[in-house]
Amino acid sequence: MAKKKAYKKYRTLHLPKAIVDNLLLKLHLGFADFDYKPEIFVSILNDIISKSSIFNKKEKFQYLFSPLDSRFLKNKYGNAYVNHIDFLASNNIIWNDNYYKNKTTYYYLLELDKYIEEYNKLLSIHNIISEDVVTPYCFTITEQNLSESTENITDLNNQKNRISTLWYKIKILITSKNKKYLTSSYNDDSTFINNAPKHIKKMGSHFRKNFKIDAEKAIAFSTTQYFENIDKAESEEEKLKAYNKYTSRVTSIKAIEGGKNSKSIYFKLNKTNGRIDTNLTNLSSDLRQFIVGYEDMVYLDLKNAQPVLFNIILKKHLINAKEDLKKEINQYFEYTTKGVWYEHLQELYSTTREESKNLWMKIAYSKNKSYRNDKKIFKDAYPNIYKIISTYKAKDHSDFAIKLQKIESDIFIDKICRKLVEKEIIPFTIHDALIVKKEHKEITLKIMESVFEETLGKIPCIKEEHHE
Template identity: 60%
Template structure:
């Protein structure tokens, strides 16, 4: 009997308006090279799915964007990558910022109306039958494009309230040629998990097996959130921000749904800062409620995490400093480990807690010569600590952030999580927080406090969700 080979597929989800615009331009013969359609889909998917990583801390951006280094693109798509990028940029599917020597180029998506308006213009100019374009597609061998079912498909009457919820589900047959870019990230993560230390290996296997979302409830939430937010927009820029927020959240939810089958679950170590990056670490905080089993879990978070990590750096200076700086460090340690650092900044600046969070970001993570007005207030109260922060940012302002993040990763991943796994508690992680079963809460708190006290000299405040 002839043996039947099992065919594997990769599913990608993309907004209909972008795909329609791309397919129309390919149909009109605008590409001047032999192309594989799935490469276009893969590059656009990179921008959509990974933009949430860069935009997670600040969702005020007008556009979705990511940096794409030419070396990365060449490794993933081969020497012909430049033809695909050139076409996508020249044809307005994506756009890029100005190129600076030695700097990675950032690639952006346009806002929703751009694609719709551009497609409509081409339809009119080339007398395209819209009925054909609006039917599901079946293209070159191994690629099937169908509509993605969404939860809320109510008709939206007002133009400005048009939701970005028409998406395509693109099913691509995996072969030897496209495997390198359709499944390479997942396979690379598999190699990392299999060769990682025992506790990380268990965490990776546990994540892939058990991390799931209540899919339909999550979709309903983000679509209702979109409709609520879009109703209060006053400008096009506001609408664009709401659209990109919706798109990022929808793509993150879709990546988790059937993520093991679709090769879209992420579990890897970030080489730059040693953090463990997963779909969970990229997920918006209000979507955590839809994790399957979350009602029986507890989220334990180190308050003021990055400010707390600075105490470990300051300890290196404590023994050899004058009395004034010792008092500064002791005051700083008290406020950060007690979880009231931003309240302390409120006293100094007379601003809201959220505003003081932004001010701390300016103090700690911006170039030394930037935001001088905000920094001068901090400098007057903590001149010695300010000098230490500036010292670590002298060559490259990003070095300080990386230093703190590496300390955090060492404590949480190699300290807290290692001990948790040794005690039979396998957590989900969100950098400076762990998610564990409620039955293991007290044991987890005990371990967290013990490990943190070992490094800090005092047990800091851990908040609970």
């Protein structure tokens, strides 16, 4: 009887060519004086880029960074992580901020030009050409020019920054020795999904199977946007932000494109705040249009979500409340549930709507001692509510945000989504918003409204988004 041929499995990573070239050249030149594993190096780089896209959600993107706790690294890579991450840091492939000493260390990538300059310098010093650099035996590398499908960009090949669109597709053979760090996250998600309540289990399986993106169009859109931002950039810092924003987006898109086969699709429980984190919650809003089938879907978003959910906490403070507090809470309730809270702050502060959002972030989520001048107008208008917010942040300023996120998760995941799945409607979720098929819009709205009526006592403003 013929022996059954073993089926080989691979993990695919996508990383900027300039960074990988720099790493491979230093390995080729013998800079690493320990028994290293090349796949650990590229996996750590992928950790930094992919986690950065989550932490840079507000798209400020001056640096691509990632907080990588030593416990996370040890659990994923074993004791080998120390030598590997020290090598990357000491050889100018990544850097870490010593300000975070005794806390989770933040690791950063450098500006792209620095990788290229050092690469060319080392080739010259050692009198070798790039073709001489050996690719490690354990993976194959394919070069990709992400600007090839981009339209309406003139003289692309003459632009210095076109090198930013050159990426490597790195295909790594999964073995018994490396599967822990190449597939562990995906396997952990599988365990969570399989052991989750019935409605979350169905949502997880549905997401893994059905969440897809038109990667070619999404990357073309992001690349066009990148070159437009480069043209508008008035400083090196703005150029760096444009590149890091682009890199972050490409990483998000490629992870979705890889899906189950590349073990890069994720659906996991955030144990801190109870949220469900997915590739979709990490996707920039203007890339949603490229979700496969999005033209037949509707996006339903709770307007002023976090300010609205704060009302659930405030309801408890109404019990035995004095008249001045009652008046503040009732006024706050009206503005937030009508979806005009930021407009109200805009009037209070005589500022723009975008700035009013930033002001709320400072009021609600910063340390009590921070931004005191910015908080003064709100404190004068809502002294009792300000005091309540400050009390929740007294021990740790993140406690208030986490409390609101837990309320959000309870309402959206445990209440709304549970009722939807019972009706055989399985949504995609984005924390305080849902994506469902257009044919399910009316029943989804009814369920959302009934849950809010029950928990808030009023139906708040729910915003709809369609893409034709």
